[in-house]
Amino acid sequence: MIPMPLGRIAEITGGALTGMADPHAEVRGPVVIDSRAAEPGALFVALKGQRADGHDFAAQACEAGAVAVLAARPVEAPAVIVSDPVAALAALASATAAALPDTTVIGITGSAGKTTTKDLLARITSRIGPTVSPMGSYNNELGHPLTVLRADAATRFLVLELSARGEGHIAYLARIAPPRIGVVLNVGTAHMGVFGGREAIARAKGELVEALPAAGSAVLNADDPHVRAMADRTQARVLLFGRSPEADIRAEDETLDERGRAAFTLRTPSGAAPVRLRLHGGHTVANALAAAAAAYELGLPVATIAEELSAAEPRSRWRMEVRDRPDGVTIVNDAYNANPDSMRAAFEALSVIGRGRRKFAVIAALRELGNDGPRLNEEVGRIAHEAGLELLIVVGENAGPVLSGAGGMRTAIVAPADAGPPGATRAVAHLPDVEAATRELARRLAPGDVVLVKGPRAAGLERVAEALLGGDPR
Template sequence: MIPMPLARIAEITSGALSGMTDPRAVVRGPVVIDSRAVEPGSLFVAIKGARVDGHDFADQAMAAGAVAVLATRPLAAPSVVVADPVRALADLARAVAGALPSATVIGLTGSAGKTTTKDLLARLTGRMGPSIAPAGNFNNEIGHPLTVLRAEHETRFLVLEMGARHAGHIADLVRIAPPRIGVVLNVGTAHLGVFGGKQAIAAAKGELVEGLPADGVAVLNADDPLVREMAGRTRARVTLFGQAEDAAVRAEGVTVDERGRASFMLRTPSGAAHVALRLHGAHAVENALAAAATAYELGLPLTTIADELSQAEPRSRWRMEVTDRADGVTVINDAYNANPDSMRAAFEALAVLGKGRRRFAVIASLRELGEESEALNEGVGRTAGAAGLSGLIVAGPDAEPVLRGAAAGAAESAARGGPGEPPIAHVPDAEAAGALLAEWLRPGDAVLVKGPRAMDLQRTAELVLGRVTK
């Protein structure tokens, strides 16, 4: 963080210094909401949640070296007392972003692929200067300002992932650190129940391009009609990426190897270069193109873009992590989160990685799909049932539509001459799924683990890999 005295922090956040707090004491960062992450010079933000109250950890934060606590009530520890710590975080981040006139802010949104694209962009911008990007998926009203507050005077690029749970959320994030470049990946079915339809999701995602300046750039997916339409909602110049012929930055001749890694010719207005991704899944091409188009707009040479994309390894946990056990079992851990679109992509990857082998999957009922939940979950089941599996496990509650769809998909596949109908099991949780997989798996098999974040199915993958005890 840019060094800042407590008096200035109180002024920015409309807060008051409590007790004998020294107004000249300087916060040098980081700003954190977890007392375990405190370092000397930190500002600890005490947020009261449903189960934990950050104020209870103020003493622990001070003992670890925090300069003060951003709190909602007076404490024995040095503190800045504010009415709303989340709003105060946003105000503080806005002030820091405004003090970085030489930094280029890049905003990124989409229904799927944000984190992978963010990781690729962070790698590319890192070739041009000091860059800040979110840890994991810090993309909401708390994680977003925390990321901005990591910036220093030397920072040249801020890569900011932006999520939305309601209309207006992205607009709020844009006001904290106004982007010069806005990247929109896709409009899918994630949070469909919250928004009520894909058009509403598109309206929310489009808040990013609406907030761009006239001299900015909107980087839009030419292959997604709802994203392409956003060109009419921005003052900024538009550049398209994708596999469409009119995309300025596009992939030609895409092929996928036996490990599910895509290769293609990266075509730009200034030439072409070959890219061989180390990321698993054909859907990674879209993420790579978005990152490439953004880096191209920033002036990074094409050969450097292609080299960096070809060298990039997965950075964020539980997103298409592919691990081989000593006995040849391949585990695809894509359990960070799931929606109908990413489920289809994951099963496509399993088909490639598990070709000629026995294939298994562990999935769960998807959440936040609203009135279409039953139909969409039945569709997920059909996808799984028709995937030529040797066994399917559905974990957790509300599994009936998935199970029904899986049975129907397997029967339809068998009727078309596909493999016989696989065993389909319903288990209560991630641990039970891991135990059943241990009985089913034999050397050389392949297994996909994917579900909504609330199911903690990454634990199933870890159990299968022997990394945790039952």
């Protein structure tokens, strides 16, 4: 964070100093919303949540070294009192971004793949200058400004994720830290129930390219017609990436190894170079191409881009983590979150990793799909049914459409799946919770088997993967 006196913070946020707060006391960062993360020089933002009120932990944060608290009401600690701490946090981040004219802001949005693309691009930009990027998926009205506030005068690149749960959200985030390069990955079905349809999702994602200056760059997926059409919504230069022959940055001669890792030739207007990803799943090629296109716009040589993509390891947890147990059982933990598109990609990866091996999958019904939820969940079941699994386990509530699509019975008892094509899933189980799923798998797995764990974040299915790998299922 840019060092800033409390008086200046109060001025930016329209707040009032209380609790013997010294206007000359300097906040050096970090800015935190968890009192346990407070350290000397920090600013603690007190937020009222459903289960806890940050104001109750203000004194604890200052005892840990926080200079003051950004709060909505007086607390037993030095504080800047504001009417809305979330809006004040955004104002503080906006002022920080405005004070860093030499920092290039890169925004990334899309229905799927934002975090992987962000991780890849941040690795590449770190090659040429100090880079700040979100921890995990800090991409909403809280995580976004918190990430911006980690930047300081030395920061040359700010690589940000921008998420939306409705129209206007991305425009709001883009105003906090105006991007010079905007990357749009795809328009999928994630949160379709919240948005109301794919066209509404496209309008929301396109707010990123509308925020770009004329001297900026819009990096768009040539293979997604909804994204490609966004070229008409910006005055910025447009660069296309994808598998299409018309893409400026594209992949040629793709192959997948036995672990589902892609190799391809990265083709650019100024030359080509080989890439061999360490990430799992063919869907990661599009993420790599998006990162490559943004890096190309920054002027990096294609050989350097290819070298960094090939060296990149998975950075964010529970996203296509592929780990082997000593007995040869392979666990594919992709449980961070799920939507219909990412579920299909995960099963495609499983088909490669599990070739010639017994395959199992643990999934849960997808959420936030609106009126299309039953149809899309039934489609997930069909995808699983056609995956040739030894056993499909569906965990938790609202599993009916998934079970129907999988040819299974609405019962907690493992039952043969209905007749299907050759190689169809053999059995389906509906189990109530993570613990039951873990027990069922533990008694069935044999050396050499493969297990995919994939579901919405709220289902907590990562605990299945962790338990099977020897951790605590709780």
